[in-house]
Amino acid sequence: MQQPPEQVPALLDGPAVDVSDVQELLLGYLKWYRAALMRKLDGLSDDQLRMPVEPLGWSPLGLVQHLGWVERRWLRWGFGAQDVVAYPPGGDAEEWTVAADTSTAQVIATYQAEVTAANYLTAPAALRDKARLGGRFTTPDQAPSLGRILFHLLQEYARHVGQLDVARELIDGQTGE
Incomplete structure (x- = not known):
């Protein structure tokens, strides 16, 4: 009888x-x-999703909400120059804190809607394409390329997903990729 192939982890x-x-x-x-x-x-x-993790001071769901705002600021308002609210009225505190009357499903759906909008903007664009003027960037010398924006987003995600690893380990001991 032949043995099933071993699962080889991705390199x-x-x-x-x-x-x-x-x-x-x-x-x-x-x-x-x-x-x-x-x-x-x-x-x-x-x-567990809503409870701020000490000593970090934010909840996992708050991090998702923050990254939704990051997507919006850099891609919709930044690259696309869309007329959108770029920051919540309450600043950082509101950006990182999920309101009691906002469901987990709402936070996830809002985040996913921002990702969908971002994908729609980036799909037809080239890395060298400059951000449109009128949103986050008002002059040609301020406007970064899509490549620069995507590189920034990657470092933002790498940092925050790493922080979420720490939060998850503090919450329930889970670690992983």
Whole structure:
């Protein structure tokens, strides 16, 4: 009787090992980090998702809400120059704190809507394309390229998903990729 093949762990996270196109790499890693964010929430109760983790001071769901605002600021308001509210009226405190009357499903849906809008903006664009003027950037010398914006988003996600690893370990001892 033949033995089933062993599961070999992937050597690299993100896009396939044979991907070398820079745009495909940036967008592929961004997709991977967005999915990693959701994976790291899996198995937490609603209370665990909402409870600020000490000594960090924020909840896992608050981090998701923050990253939704980050997506909006950098891609919709920044790259696309869309007329959107870029910051919540209550500043950082409101951006990181989920209101009691806001459901977990609402926070996740809002985040996913921002990701969908971001994907819609980035799909037809080239990395060298400059951000449109009129949103976050008002002059040509301020406007970064899509490549620069995507690189910024990747470092933002890498940092925050790593912080979520720490939060998750403090909550229930879970660790992982």
